[in-house]
Amino acid sequence: MNWNGKTALITGASVGIGECFARYLAKEQANLILVARRKEKMEQLAAELAQKHGIKVEVIAADLGKPDAAKQLFAETERRKLQVDLLINNAGFGIGGAFLDESLDRNLEMIQLNITTLVALTHLYLKPMVARKNGAIINVASTAAFQPVPFLGAYSASKAFVLSFSEALWEEYREHNVTVMALCPGTTSTEFFEVAKVKERTVAQTPEEVVENAFRGLRGKRSHIISGFMNYLMAQSNRLAPRQLATMIAGSLFRPKK
Numbered sequence: 001m002n003w004n005g006k007t008a009l010i011t012g013a014s015v016g017i018g019e020c021f022a023r024y025l026a027k028e029q030a031n032l033i034l035v036a037r038r039k040e041k042m043e044q045l046a047a048e049l050a051q052k053h054g055i056k057v058e059v060i061a062a063d064l065g066k067p068d069a070a071k072q073l074f075a076e077t078e079r080r081k082l083q084v085d086l087l088i089n090n091a092g093f094g095i096g097g098a099f100l101d102e103s104l105d106r107n108l109e110m111i112q113l114n115i116t117t118l119v120a121l122t123h124l125y126l127k128p129m130v131a132r133k134n135g136a137i138i139n140v141a142s143t144a145a146f147q148p149v150p151f152l153g154a155y156s157a158s159k160a161f162v163l164s165f166s167e168a169l170w171e172e173y174r175e176h177n178v179t180v181m182a183l184c185p186g187t188t189s190t191e192f193f194e195v196a197k198v199k200e201r202t203v204a205q206t207p208e209e210v211v212e213n214a215f216r217g218l219r220g221k222r223s224h225i226i227s228g229f230m231n232y233l234m235a236q237s238n239r240l241a242p243r244q245l246a247t248m249i250a251g252s253l254f255r256p257k258k
């Protein structure tokens with residue numbers, strides 16, 4: 001796929017995997033729309049990438065954990081007359097620890113961001129892509145989508161939703177020349193663990209590796225891609241193990257240390 005002159009909208013573009021998506025696409029000469037809450041960080045990134053690569057970069061500060069944020073974002077890109085050729089639904093966060101140890105409101109905010117906003121943005125931006133018979137959507141899921149993860153329970157369930165939803169849409173829209181793909185990273189060195197209050201696993205990929213794998217998947221018009229061979233093996237092994245056993249093993253890995 002040639003991204004030269006195309007426009008990509010990236011949510012969660014201020015740091016981490018989203019920032020890497022922006023850097024990768026800027027090198028490919030794509031124009032960018034960066035969306036997250038931290039406006040200053042995105043403005044710095046936008047200035048750097050526009051200057052270095054001679055591309056157009058728009059910044060839209062938005063809290064996508066709020067109801068109606070997706071509709072407001074779509075209205076804003078319409079107002080700015082921006083056509084989105086690639087949508088990357090990357091913004092997301094996790095909640096570590098036992099379910100009852102975090103407030104209901106924080107759990108609902110996570111579901112709003114990881115699921116509801118993602119579905120809304122997919123609905124809003126997919127429609128014009130299908131009408132043009134051109135476009136792509138990357139929905140960032142996780143290897144946590146492949147089995148229940150105790151002590152990250154609502155988060156892993158949210159990513160299972162993203163994986164299942166994306167794979168279904170892949171089949172519905174591929175005949176319209178639009179690829180909807182779920183990206184499933186394993187542990188990746190970003191702010192994710194600090195936000196989730198979970199200890200980072202020892203073997204982590206870099207966000208650059210994850211983004212490289214995402215575009216390999218997209219070039220192959222895949223329904224999903226698991227980033228990294230070890231992560232692929234882990235996800236496959238879960239399919240062979242009895243579900244209760246897989247859940248107990250995942251729980252032993254994520255149970256907070258006393």
Ligand SMILES: NC(=O)c1ccc[n+]([C@@H]2O[C@H](COP(=O)([O-])OP(=O)(O)OC[C@H]3O[C@@H](n4cnc5c(N)ncnc54)[C@H](OP(=O)(O)O)[C@@H]3O)[C@@H](O)[C@H]2O)c1
Binds near residue numbers: 018
């Ligand atoms: N790191 C991992 O090990 C890992 C593994 C599998 C999947 N993932 C997934 O990868 C995606 C990116 O995470 P990351 O690892 O890059 O984590 P990160 O470094 O914490 O980045 C998260 C991004 O999401 C944005 N964000 C968070 N809440 C938001 C909100 N309410 N509204 C708008 N933007 C919001 C953040 O920007 P602001 O704070 O500026 O709003 C930030 O840009 C997430 O969906 C995550 O679940 C991560």
